[in-house]
Amino acid sequence: MIKFQKKPILVFANEPTYIRREANDKHNELTVVVAHYAIPLNRVFCQGSQALNPNVMRAAFEAAGGFQGIKFGFNRNPQAPAFTFAVKAKTERRGDDTPNQELADKIVMAKANSKACAIAKRILGAIVKYYEKEIAFMNNVCDVFNNTLNRELAYIQKV
Numbered sequence: 001m002i003k004f005q006k007k008p009i010l011v012f013a014n015e016p017t018y019i020r021r022e023a024n025d026k027h028n029e030l031t032v033v034v035a036h037y038a039i040p041l042n043r044v045f046c047q048g049s050q051a052l053n054p055n056v057m058r059a060a061f062e063a064a065g066g067f068q069g070i071k072f073g074f075n076r077n078p079q080a081p082a083f084t085f086a087v088k089a090k091t092e093r094r095g096d097d098t099p100n101q102e103l104a105d106k107i108v109m110a111k112a113n114s115k116a117c118a119i120a121k122r123i124l125g126a127i128v129k130y131y132e133k134e135i136a137f138m139n140n141v142c143d144v145f146n147n148t149l150n151r152e153l154a155y156i157q158k159v
Contacts, residue, residue, distance in 0.1 A: 028093040038082040063126035
């Protein structure tokens with residue numbers, strides 16, 4: 001779980017699933033984890049899920065489309081709306097390392113957490129870019145109003 005200002009912004013949607021494979025003639029011990037994460041919108045947006053519109057959703061889904069097999073989605077839970085996705089990570093014991101399943105579990109979870117952070121960063125970055133474009137457009141509109149105001153005040157001064 002990752003926190004920002006004492007509030008979780010990346011949480012587990014459910015418990016991670018560990019898959020452990022014994023060593024065979026081709027591979028050493030293998031540990032795989034499948035972790036489902038959620039980005040609670042009430043923690044990410046100032047206005048919570050009220051800030052969502054179709055363009056924000058489109059930006060998030062397009063950003064997530066660059067990652068293979070994450071099963072990106074949006075849960076429609078009114079109490080806790082969130083973007084959800086799944087991450088897979090694996091680690092294999094190297095040739096002369098001593099077998100240590102606890103260490104393997106920690107390594108594979110660190111890999112999964114790093115992938116989850118990269119996905120969340122790209123999704124929220126795409127949403128930020130969308131809002132930056134909206135702000136730039138609104139600033140241009142404000143500039144038009146400001147120029148018109150100045151022109152009208154100058155006209156009043158002449159008259």
